[in-house]
Amino acid sequence: MQDHVTPRRVVILGGGFAGLFAARALRHSPVAVTVVDRRAHHLFQPLLYQCASGILSEGQIAQPLRAVLRRHHNVSCVLAEATDVDVKARMVHAQGPEGGVLRLPYDDLIVAVGLRQSYFGHDDFAAHAPGMKTLDDALGIRRRIYRAFEMAETAADDRERQQWLTFALVGGGPTGVELAGQIREIAGHTLDREFQKIDPARARVLLFEGSDAVLGAFGPRLARRAARTLQSLGVELHLGTLVTDIDAHGLTVQDHDGTTTRFEARTVLWTAGVDAPPIAAALARATGATQDRAGRIAVEPDLTIPGHPEIHVTGDVMSLNRLPGLAEVAMQSGAYAGRVVRHAVEGRAKKPNPFKYWDLGSAAYISRGRAVVKVGPLHLSGTIGWLAWLFVHLAFLTGFRSRLGAVLSWSVAFATSSRRERAFTMSDVDAPAGPGFGQKTPPPPP
């Protein structure tokens, strides 16, 4: 099976948790691994909201893929976005940042491209309500949060001031809940005594969620606890509401019985939906694979596409047994796919055991000293939950230096409420979080 001149070529699309764990599983195999990502860094996405809120810097949650994989001598990294897969020729087509076209031949393909923010068909919402999936998004949200208080301070009238002091979050999953908690903490503690005309502590944070619970995936008990904690922080919960319109000055929501209400808010952040990037549809077309409503690709129990044992789909973009889009699922499925390839290279005849997800639990941070954590039958909240959260995140942060840095930043943030990474740049405030390589701004007027 293995050609002794050219090693077996494994192309991994995506350098997130799934892609990274696949590459690691292949570390000692005689294969040539190529990791293709349209960003040069591996992002520790579970802490992205802390970059947005000014606790952590970009470098604390994003390491260059090349640096992470430096000691993996059989891995090379390519900064490019996969655009299509020629399954007959076993060739990935990709595009570099400046439009250069790349052709990457593979013997095994591991797809780990993740999901991106989706607006359920309302793409016009994106300009007013950025999502939070990338480092760009986090820096944009940081800018919007801190700038809003500045704008409120110099607002022309009370109405405008109140609009700037109102933050609306759409989506009651972990990211929405975490951001809501962060904004209330910034308003109530971080900005204490910094303003003259406004009282930042009076900033309103509205959280809109379509279902009847925040953190529904954590089960009813923790969901209720989370809701109580949020309310005690001053977050206004609007459950069972659908957002029907968003503009620069606010949003309109509809509740269960069809009543629509308008809320004025100059900062609207969107964490409500995800869908698959275009390469997933291209792959489905090329292989005949089916996609679910969000574009996830349905896989066999061994994570391959039916009829294509050489194509493995892992992480968020994989659809299997309704597994949730968690970092843990991505890590385990990526590692599994890597092992399957390794075993094939080693010539093991035995069919791999089906992929089995070990639920190590899930965690969501709400505010200083409070988190909810679900580990099997164990439901933790409050301070115990927070300690569990701390342990889990330190265990999974890539690299010792990141851990040390995060512990230092957290210690200061928790002890003093101050946040080191509050600096924001003014350019590009309304740049939407595009799905592809960043749009270029026009050249300056002559």
Added chain:
Amino acid sequence: MQDHVTPRRVVILGGGFAGLFAARALRHSPVAVTVVDRRAHHLFQPLLYQCASGILSEGQIAQPLRAVLRRHHNVSCVLAEATDVDVKARMVHAQGPEGGVLRLPYDDLIVAVGLRQSYFGHDDFAAHAPGMKTLDDALGIRRRIYRAFEMAETAADDRERQQWLTFALVGGGPTGVELAGQIREIAGHTLDREFQKIDPARARVLLFEGSDAVLGAFGPRLARRAARTLQSLGVELHLGTLVTDIDAHGLTVQDHDGTTTRFEARTVLWTAGVDAPPIAAALARATGATQDRAGRIAVEPDLTIPGHPEIHVTGDVMSLNRLPGLAEVAMQSGAYAGRVVRHAVEGRAKKPNPFKYWDLGSAAYISRGRAVVKVGPLHLSGTIGWLAWLFVHLAFLTGFRSRLGAVLSWSVAFATSSRRERAFTMSDVDAPAGPGFGQKTPPPPP
């Protein structure tokens, strides 16, 4: 002189070193100080190149002005850009980030707006050769440096590869020299063993300078030392050259005898010139003050504009006795102007002594363990110079946490050559460093 109902109003334009030191000098005076800046942070500009090169994060060199001035109970901050001064009505006109117009009345005006990057009339160079004056600039340069190696790795041919591996720096002052040293260090050490197709260590760094020496302001002896150190690092010096053209693929230079040479380089960085922002010309028109070639405003020995004892000009935008554009000059002149106002408020009849600059020396970092420092008759270079550089920068970094953070980051960078803040975002790669509030990118195509 002082109205007991409304305190005397002092408006400070700019929150850099000069503006900050002016505000500090007025801390205990019964005045109402307003600091106007178009950015919400105070920037420690002498370390901006370390943010660009991935050693320090934004938050380590930029603190929110409000946080820095939080304990100054008579100071308020306004995020706006001064557009004009009505000297008769004693009123500053300013524009907020979203275009809102502000009118700020003053009894005393302290102008500390600094200088911006200038292209000597070649504004078309800006799109291809960004300057380095702001946090935006530094993040853009970080992106360009690290992305260039990625582009080289996937380049279509050798010529393109070599273009990506060639970095041209225009300007042999401290910023140009520091960036040149940083890029050679990144190429030779930081990126070690991360690439397969290219050898980053072979990246060329070309430094173009119009005069016959780099770091000319440090005197011929240190200039020669700096040149030798740069050459030993592999920086190619092109002294006595004028850049006549820059495009996306390289630049054309002309030497003393008129010979023009073309160099291919995909990354060109510009640190060659500065000029005053538009508000300086507006102020000169309104007051009849004279401006020098770079737009600096000529002041009396007490730093006021002739005929306008209520308008003080400080820092880089002040023209007096050919004082250099150094952080030290900005700090001392800002503090002086603040003291002059304080003495007037206190009713001291005595005319203030003329401003006198105490030359505490200047320093430029070249590479790990090597810097040049000039303190009066003392000329330090090599390791001793580097230790002096370290001491000076720690002494002036604002705030204990920044110092601690910088020491930690420096320790790791110096010991291991790794740089924590290498993550860059892909958007906005070719956004020029605009002089005003950032341009907005167009909305996404429908």
